[in-house]
Amino acid sequence: MRPLANGRPDAAVRSGYAAVxxxxxxxxxxxxxxxxWEFYRRVSTDDLDDAEHFxxxxxxxxxxxxxxxxxxxxxATAVLERAKRLCNRETVRAHVGSADD
Structure with a gap:
């Protein structure tokens, strides 16, 4: 399996970062x-459990x-895997948070 078959790892990383x-x-x-980097500092000092991944x-x-x-x-493959994990966790948090309101 080669998730970056189009040969554009830089574009894949930029897309993964944008999604996160x-x-x-x-x-x-x-x-x-x-x-x-400003955004990283804001969220990593806040409540991001996965600050190292971010x-x-x-x-x-x-x-x-x-x-x-x-x-x-x-x-790029490693970034996409981490991005998927972070996005999934944030989606769960958003749903749990909205259910608590």
Whole structure:
């Protein structure tokens, strides 16, 4: 199985980061105007259980977006797996939180 068959690991990492960020922004107002590191600092010091995973995703996003050599397929695959886990957890939190209201 090769999830990055189109050969665009940088695009995959950017998409994974964007999905996680959108998911986290549901709980963090005003996050859309922050840089990727400002946003990381806001959510990692708040209540993010998986701050280390989000840090790794943010680091790879920065490389994918700004570094000349970008990320390798293996790194992109790992980012997508972490992103999926974080998004799933945030979805569960959003549903549980809205059921409590």
């Amino acid at each position: 960020r959108r998911s986290l922004e549901l709980r963090h107002d005003g996050g859309s105007t922050l840089t990727h 840090r790794t995703i943010t680091e790879r996003y920065e490389r994918a977006k700004f570094a000349r050599d970008g990320v390798r397929d293996e790194e």
